[in-house]
Amino acid sequence: MWARARQWWNKVASYLVLGAVAAPFLTMYVSFFLRAFGKRMYLGVVPKEFGFANFQFLWRPIAWGLEQTTVWTALGNTVFFAVTSALAVTIICMLAGYALSRIEFRGKNFFLVLQLFLHAVPGQILLIAIFFLLFYIKLLHKIPGVALARASLEIPLGIWMAKGFFDGIPWDVERSAMIDGCTRFQVWYRVFLPLVKPGIAAVFIWGFLFAWHDFIYVYTLLPGTIKLMSTLIQSLLATEVIDYGYLAALSLIYMIPPLLLFVFLQRALLRVPVFGGKGV
Amino acid sequence: MRRTITSKVVPLASFMGPSLSLILLFYFVPVVLTLLIAFTDMGRTLQWHFIGLYNFARLFGVGIRDPFILKIITNTLIYVAGALPVTILGGLLLSILSMRMHRGAGLFFRTVFFIPRVIPPVVWGFLWAWSFEGTRYGLFNAIRGAWGLPVVYWLIRYPMLIVILANAFLGISLAMLVFSSAIASIPRDFTRAAEVDGASEWQIARYVIVPALKWPILTMTAWHLMSFINSYVYIMLITGGGPYYATEVWGLYGYHVAFSQYRYGYGSSVMTVLVVVNMLLLVALVKAFGMRRMLGRGKIEV
Amino acid sequence: MMRISLHNLSKYFGDVKAVDELTLQIQEGEFVALLGPSGCGKTTTLLTIAGFYRPTKGEVRFSDRVVNDLPPRERNIGMVFQSYALYPHMRVFDNITFPLKIKKVPKKHWGTKATEVAKLLEIADLMDRVPGQLSGGQQQRVALARSLVKEPDLLLLDEPLSNLDAKLRITMRAELKRLQKDLGITTIFVTHDQVEAMTMADRIALLEGGRLQQVGSPEELYDLPATLFVAGFIGTPPMNFVEVSLEEVEGRLFVTTEHFRFPLSNGIAQKVHRMATSREVVLGVRPEDITIGQGKIEGEVYVVEPLGRDTLVTLRIGALGFKVLAPPRFRVAIGERVQLAFSMERIQLFDKATERSLLL
Structure with a gap:
C-alpha cells in the first residue's frame, strides 16, 4: 500500500518538477507567439485581438535611430551570407572528408584530432585578429569575406561529419570506379558525391544554420549600414523605445527560412541509394 | 618514382588544400596575430607600434593598474562557477526525470528544453531581455502587474543570475540531449534488476544511471567549462555587460576594449589570456582523457 | 590480349x-x-x-x-x-x-x-x-x-x-x-x-x-599434388593420409605400418629412391582409389553414407580411419570386416618433414 503510494508520488513528482522548470519557458515561448500576432494585450500577455499589424515591416521600411532599411534587404543579405558560408563549408568539408576517409597520408590522425581541438576553441575570442586580418586582405566589411571567416568555424566538425558519410561507402565501389578509369577526383565527383547526397544536405544545413544564426561575426565585421536579420533585430532592441510585438514578428520571420530549407532539402536529397549485393 | 609522387600528392593537395588553407588563415594566423597585437598599442588607425609588456603589466597590476580588472575576474569566476553546475546538474535532472516519464510527456519536455539551441542567439537574447525588462512592458512584470504586484527591476537587481540562467539553459539543452541518449542506451534490465532488488528511485539514479553516464558527464563538463570561460555573446545581447560592469566577463571586456574603445592592442592582450587558458585546458584535457579516446569517441562527439 | x-x-x-x-x-x-x-x-x-x-x-x-x-x-x-x-x-x-x-x-x-x-x-x-x-x-x-x-x-x-x-x-x-x-x-x-x-x-x-x-x-x-597441403585441399572427400615408414627388402621398397605392409610399384619406387631423404613419409590415397572386397589389407566398416551417385564408406584399420568411395547401392554392414586394396599407381607419398611430394 505504502510502496504503491510512494511509487505514485515519485511519478507525480517528476511531472511537478519538470512542469515547474518548464513553466517560465513555456510562458516565454507562448507569449512570444501571442505578442507577434496580438493587438492590445490583456493582463500583459493575452491579446484581445489578433492581426498582422506587427508584420507591417513586410511592406514598410524599418527605421531605428536615423537609419532605415527594409526587411527584404536584410533577408536578402542574410541569405547571401548564409548560402556563401554554407557552400564554403560544404565544398571544403566534402573534399577533405573524402581524403581523410580514403587516402592514407602522414599526419592524418593528427589532423583529425586537431579538428576536435579547433572545434572546442570558440572563434569569438580571435575576433580582433580576424578583424585585422580581413582588413589586411581587403575582405573586411564585405559579406563574402565575413562569410568565409564564419565558415571556418564550422569546418572542423563538418570535416568529421563528411568523413563519416564517406566511411559508409564500400571500398569495392571505389576500386570499381578506379578500374573503370576514374582518377581520384573523378571517383569523388562522379561516384561518391551522388552517393552521399544526404551527407551533403546535412553538412550544408549545418553550415547554413550557424551562419544564418550568427550575430557576433556579422555585428563586428560588417559595417552598421549592411544589416542582416540578426544585427537588424539587435539594433531595434538597442533603441530607446522598443516595440516588443514588432520585434517578435520580425524574429518569427527571421526563424522561418531555415525551417523551409530543412523541409526542402530533406525532400530533395534524403533519398538514400541502396548498395546492391550481399557481403559488401 | 616521380610518377608515385604526382599520382598521390596532386590529388591529396586538391582534396586537403582548401581546408588546410582556411584553417591556417582563420585559426593559426589569428592566434599568432592576437599574440602579436597584444604587444602593441594598436588603436583606431591599426598602426603597429610595439610597446613591450606594457599591456600585460597593466592587466596584472604591475606598476600601472586597470581599475576594472578585479571586478572582471570576480565576475568571470562567479559566472563560470554558477553556469557550469547548473548546466550539468540541470541536464542530469531533466534527462533522468524526462526519461522516466511516459514517452510522449518526456519527449514534450525535452523539446521544450531543446528549443534554446534551435533559435537564433539574437532571438534568445531578445526573449530574455523582453521577459526581464524592468518596466511594466516586460513579460514577467506584465504578468505581475496583472496580479497587482509591483514591477521588479530584474536586470538591475539580479543581472548575474539572469545571465547565468540564460547561458546555463543553452548548455542544458545540449547536456540533456547527450545524457538522454546515454540513458536510453542503458539496458532496461539494469534498472529493472535494481528495482527488483528494492532500490529506491534515488538509489537507482545514484548507483545505476549516473555511473553509466560517467563519460558523457565528463565530456559535457569539459565542453561547457571551455564554452563558459570563452562565452560573451549572449551576455552582450542580454545586458551588454551592465549595469555598470555587473555582468562584464573576461571575453566581453576584451571585446569592449577592442571594439567599443578601439584599443585593439590592449583588447588583444585581454584575449591572449583566454587563448593561453584555452591551450592549457586542452593540454590538461588530453592528459586526462587521452588522445586515443578522444579520437575514438570523435564520431559521436557533439 | x-x-x-x-x-x-x-x-x-x-x-x-x-x-x-x-x-x-x-x-x-x-x-x-x-x-x-x-x-x-x-x-x-x-x-x-x-x-x-x-x-x-x-x-x-x-x-x-x-x-x-x-x-x-x-x-x-x-x-x-x-x-x-x-x-x-x-x-x-x-x-x-x-x-x-x-x-x-x-x-x-x-x-x-x-x-x-x-x-x-x-x-x-x-x-x-x-x-x-x-x-x-x-x-x-x-x-x-x-x-x-x-x-x-x-x-x-x-x-x-x-x-x-x-x-x-x-x-x-x-x-x-x-x-x-x-x-x-x-x-x-x-x-x-x-x-x-x-x-x-x-x-x-x-x-x-x-x-x-x-x-x-x-x-x-x-x-x-606437389605438397601435402595441395593434396588435402583439392578433392572431396579429401585424400586419406597415413604416416608410414619405407623399408627396403631385397631391392624392393615397402611401405609399412603396424597394420599393413605393401610393396611400391617400380615406377613409384624409382622416383622415391631419387627423392626420399628419410624413411618417415606420409602416404596419401584418394577415396576413389581404394577398392573394397579384394586385397590383403583388412579393415572394419565404421559407417556407411550413401550419396546417390556413389557410397562413402568409412573404414577403420586399427586406429587409422579411411574414407572410401564405393559404387552406388554398395551393401555392407557396420562392424563388418572387409578386405581392401589401394590402386598402386595412384598413391601419393610425401616427405614427412618438408611435406613435399616424393613423386615429382
Whole structure:
C-alpha cells in the first residue's frame, strides 16, 4: 500500500518538477507567439485581438535611430551570407572528408584530432585578429569575406561529419570506379558525391544554420549600414523605445527560412541509394 | 618514382588544400596575430607600434593598474562557477526525470528544453531581455502587474543570475540531449534488476544511471567549462555587460576594449589570456582523457 | 590480349606477409584461378595485379612492361567484385557505359557497345532499371558487362560466384567458362572453392600463407599434388593420409605400418629412391582409389553414407580411419570386416618433414 503510494508520488513528482522548470519557458515561448500576432494585450500577455499589424515591416521600411532599411534587404543579405558560408563549408568539408576517409597520408590522425581541438576553441575570442586580418586582405566589411571567416568555424566538425558519410561507402565501389578509369577526383565527383547526397544536405544545413544564426561575426565585421536579420533585430532592441510585438514578428520571420530549407532539402536529397549485393 | 609522387600528392593537395588553407588563415594566423597585437598599442588607425609588456603589466597590476580588472575576474569566476553546475546538474535532472516519464510527456519536455539551441542567439537574447525588462512592458512584470504586484527591476537587481540562467539553459539543452541518449542506451534490465532488488528511485539514479553516464558527464563538463570561460555573446545581447560592469566577463571586456574603445592592442592582450587558458585546458584535457579516446569517441562527439 | 607475369611478388602489411615471393606466368587468353583458403593472399595478389596495392618487392609485368607504378585506371583491365560494386545511383545502362564516359568515348558509340555486351550477357531488357531492383545474378551480369564494355586486356574476377545461390552458381560456372573461351580475354579469378577452380580454370595457382604451393592444370593438381597441403585441399572427400615408414627388402621398397605392409610399384619406387631423404613419409590415397572386397589389407566398416551417385564408406584399420568411395547401392554392414586394396599407381607419398611430394 505504502510502496504503491510512494511509487505514485515519485511519478507525480517528476511531472511537478519538470512542469515547474518548464513553466517560465513555456510562458516565454507562448507569449512570444501571442505578442507577434496580438493587438492590445490583456493582463500583459493575452491579446484581445489578433492581426498582422506587427508584420507591417513586410511592406514598410524599418527605421531605428536615423537609419532605415527594409526587411527584404536584410533577408536578402542574410541569405547571401548564409548560402556563401554554407557552400564554403560544404565544398571544403566534402573534399577533405573524402581524403581523410580514403587516402592514407602522414599526419592524418593528427589532423583529425586537431579538428576536435579547433572545434572546442570558440572563434569569438580571435575576433580582433580576424578583424585585422580581413582588413589586411581587403575582405573586411564585405559579406563574402565575413562569410568565409564564419565558415571556418564550422569546418572542423563538418570535416568529421563528411568523413563519416564517406566511411559508409564500400571500398569495392571505389576500386570499381578506379578500374573503370576514374582518377581520384573523378571517383569523388562522379561516384561518391551522388552517393552521399544526404551527407551533403546535412553538412550544408549545418553550415547554413550557424551562419544564418550568427550575430557576433556579422555585428563586428560588417559595417552598421549592411544589416542582416540578426544585427537588424539587435539594433531595434538597442533603441530607446522598443516595440516588443514588432520585434517578435520580425524574429518569427527571421526563424522561418531555415525551417523551409530543412523541409526542402530533406525532400530533395534524403533519398538514400541502396548498395546492391550481399557481403559488401 | 616521380610518377608515385604526382599520382598521390596532386590529388591529396586538391582534396586537403582548401581546408588546410582556411584553417591556417582563420585559426593559426589569428592566434599568432592576437599574440602579436597584444604587444602593441594598436588603436583606431591599426598602426603597429610595439610597446613591450606594457599591456600585460597593466592587466596584472604591475606598476600601472586597470581599475576594472578585479571586478572582471570576480565576475568571470562567479559566472563560470554558477553556469557550469547548473548546466550539468540541470541536464542530469531533466534527462533522468524526462526519461522516466511516459514517452510522449518526456519527449514534450525535452523539446521544450531543446528549443534554446534551435533559435537564433539574437532571438534568445531578445526573449530574455523582453521577459526581464524592468518596466511594466516586460513579460514577467506584465504578468505581475496583472496580479497587482509591483514591477521588479530584474536586470538591475539580479543581472548575474539572469545571465547565468540564460547561458546555463543553452548548455542544458545540449547536456540533456547527450545524457538522454546515454540513458536510453542503458539496458532496461539494469534498472529493472535494481528495482527488483528494492532500490529506491534515488538509489537507482545514484548507483545505476549516473555511473553509466560517467563519460558523457565528463565530456559535457569539459565542453561547457571551455564554452563558459570563452562565452560573451549572449551576455552582450542580454545586458551588454551592465549595469555598470555587473555582468562584464573576461571575453566581453576584451571585446569592449577592442571594439567599443578601439584599443585593439590592449583588447588583444585581454584575449591572449583566454587563448593561453584555452591551450592549457586542452593540454590538461588530453592528459586526462587521452588522445586515443578522444579520437575514438570523435564520431559521436557533439 | 596480354601475358601477365608476376616475378618474386611480395606484399607486406607491416609485419604480415600477405604475399611472399610469388612467381607466376599467365599466358595470353588463359583462364587462371588463384585458389586458397581465406587469408592465403589470393585477394591481395589480385588487388596488386589490378594496381590498388603497390608490391613491396618484386614485379608485376603486363606483356613485357613492368607496371608496378601504373595506376589501375591506366592498366586497361576489367574487374568484377565480390559485391559487384555497381553504382547504386545509376541505371544499368549508365553503369555499363560509365567506363566509356570516363574514357571520353564519343556518346554516339555508347549505345552500340552497351547493346553488344548486354546481348552477350542477356541483360538487354534490364537497361533502365537501377541496381537495387536486380537479383544477385542479374547484378553480376551487369557487373560483367561493365567490365567487358571497354574491351579490357585482362579480366579480374574476385570470388565471382560466392554471392549466388547454389543452383545459379552451377549455371554461371559453365557460362563464365564459355564466355571466357569465346572472348579469349586473359582472365584471373580468385576463389576459395576448389570445385569452382577445378571446373573453370585452365590452370590453378594454389596459395597458402602467402606462398605459392603449386601451379598447374586441374588434373595435375589432382593427380600429382606437389605438397601435402595441395593434396588435402583439392578433392572431396579429401585424400586419406597415413604416416608410414619405407623399408627396403631385397631391392624392393615397402611401405609399412603396424597394420599393413605393401610393396611400391617400380615406377613409384624409382622416383622415391631419387627423392626420399628419410624413411618417415606420409602416404596419401584418394577415396576413389581404394577398392573394397579384394586385397590383403583388412579393415572394419565404421559407417556407411550413401550419396546417390556413389557410397562413402568409412573404414577403420586399427586406429587409422579411411574414407572410401564405393559404387552406388554398395551393401555392407557396420562392424563388418572387409578386405581392401589401394590402386598402386595412384598413391601419393610425401616427405614427412618438408611435406613435399616424393613423386615429382
